[in-house]
Amino acid sequence: MDDWYSREQALRELGVAAQTLYAYVSRGMIARRADPADPRRSQYRSDDIAALTQRRARGRRPAAIAASTIAWGEPVIDTAISTVVHGRLIYRGQDATTLAATAPVEDVARLLWQGDAIPALPPGAAALDPFVALAALVGTARALPGRSHERRCTDAAAAIAALGGALGASGEGPLHRRLARGWGLDPSAADVVRRALVLLADHELNASTFAARVAASTGAPMAACLLAGLSALSGPRHGRAGAATAALAQEADARGAGAAVARWLADHRVLPGFGHPLYPLGDPRAAALLDGIALDPALAALCDAAAEACDGAPNVDFALLAMTRALALPEDASFRLFALGRSIGWAAHVMEQAMHDAIIRPRARYAGARVRE
CATH class of the missing domain: 1.10.580.10 (Citrate Synthase, domain 1)
Structure with a gap:
């Protein structure tokens, strides 16, 4: 049921440089797998990217974090x-x-x-x-x-x-x-x-x-x-x-x-x-x-x-x-x-x-x- 993005799609969705994407992967924030069609290329889990994008959009101000817990937001x-x-x-x-x-x-x-x-x-x-x-x-x-x-x-x-x-x-x-x-x-x-x-x-x-x-x-x-x-x-x-x-x-x-x-x-x-x-x-x-x-x-x-x-x-x-x-x-x-x-x-x-x-x-x-x- 998982959906996966190519490297190019992941970078476009996140709006970051490749080094930042790799950092997210190394910290366990985004799952990565080999592309079934070409094992030399990587794919990135789309729902991890969506969750990370939402967290970045909310920012880290305490009020924003607190408000985001009310409806489908940050774990509380x-x-x-x-x-x-x-x-x-x-x-x-x-x-x-x-x-x-x-x-x-x-x-x-x-x-x-x-x-x-x-x-x-x-x-x-x-x-x-x-x-x-x-x-x-x-x-x-x-x-x-x-x-x-x-x-x-x-x-x-x-x-x-x-x-x-x-x-x-x-x-x-x-x-x-x-x-x-x-x-x-x-x-x-x-x-x-x-x-x-x-x-x-x-x-x-x-x-x-x-x-x-x-x-x-x-x-x-x-x-x-x-x-x-x-x-x-x-x-x-x-x-x-x-x-x-x-x-x-x-x-x-x-x-x-x-x-x-x-x-x-x-x-x-x-x-x-x-x-x-x-x-x-x-x-x-x-x-x-x-x-x-x-x-x-x-x-x-x-x-x-x-x-x-x-x-x-x-x-x-x-x-x-x-x-x-x-x-x-x-x-x-x-x-x-x-x-x-x-x-x-x-x-x-x-x-x-x-x-x-x-x-x-x-x-x-x-x-x-x-x-x-």
């Missing part, structure tokens, strides 16, 4: 849990798409939580609102400070089980089978649910994960931290972004894919379900989830129209919509899968944040009325 928190690098989603050094091929969700929790013995998830209560299910645990929950790692894992397992029950999981057993049982799915469809939960388990410092870490930095109980993450996830620009993708697909069903895509783009809107800032060459989670899912003709036409209009590759929101249609899942299955899968990552970040005895408390740059003397 150290983590060993997950990252996105060169178009790949990595969980503690392992490719998430490789894990999704066979790994149970519980094994991914064990990897992310670094727990030798992840406690079995107890049965979750059914027919509860997910927010109510987590809030019900907060009142009697223990704060994070002073809890051992094993007890934090137990707290996380209990909270995720309660969340799963509220989102439709039924009975006991592996988490993906509980959800499949609640949705009345056969074993092959249950495996697609497993893949989705693994691929959604974590995604670096996204908005909901940051919310969970902020809550953890205050010492709030595990269930409260997961509730903070769930609240952030519920917004239409995050976990409920799938609703916009579904609306685009419904318009494509009614008016034709080309007309629907043209109208959305004419309204100066980002095309939902396609493209991702961290994956300029395509979302690997979508590719892994769509593998084995047959697109219906309308969704296939929508993919073609998006590719022709804006070179848009399907992202995970589109893949979840395709999954929902193919398996006849509940209308809000995309959000449910996101919430249940991502809760595993939230718990990992809560545990990691709890190791730091400091509150996350950035400063604001005041832009209001002038203070009167």
Whole structure:
């Protein structure tokens, strides 16, 4: 999925001399490989060059650096849990798409939580609102400070089980089978649910994960931290972004894919379900989830129209919509899968944040009325 520039293209994009390009390579800032067509020549990774160009454009003033952390900018928190690098989603050094091929969700929790013995998830209560299910645990929950790692894992397992029950999981057993049982799915469809939960388990410092870490930095109980993450996830620009993708697909069903895509783009809107800032060459989670899912003709036409209009590759929101249609899942299955899968990552970040005895408390740059003397 990587894209590579020739030496001449790299120099043109960076606007630097050859010696500076070689310095970037020697410092590990830009990856280099031999040109497959001519091993005597070198190629340079395009996304490394794009990231370096953006950092140089922002400059190094403290205000510019701070502002750039807000949206897809400079890293702001150290983590060993997950990252996105060169178009790949990595969980503690392992490719998430490789894990999704066979790994149970519980094994991914064990990897992310670094727990030798992840406690079995107890049965979750059914027919509860997910927010109510987590809030019900907060009142009697223990704060994070002073809890051992094993007890934090137990707290996380209990909270995720309660969340799963509220989102439709039924009975006991592996988490993906509980959800499949609640949705009345056969074993092959249950495996697609497993893949989705693994691929959604974590995604670096996204908005909901940051919310969970902020809550953890205050010492709030595990269930409260997961509730903070769930609240952030519920917004239409995050976990409920799938609703916009579904609306685009419904318009494509009614008016034709080309007309629907043209109208959305004419309204100066980002095309939902396609493209991702961290994956300029395509979302690997979508590719892994769509593998084995047959697109219906309308969704296939929508993919073609998006590719022709804006070179848009399907992202995970589109893949979840395709999954929902193919398996006849509940209308809000995309959000449910996101919430249940991502809760595993939230718990990992809560545990990691709890190791730091400091509150996350950035400063604001005041832009209001002038203070009167």
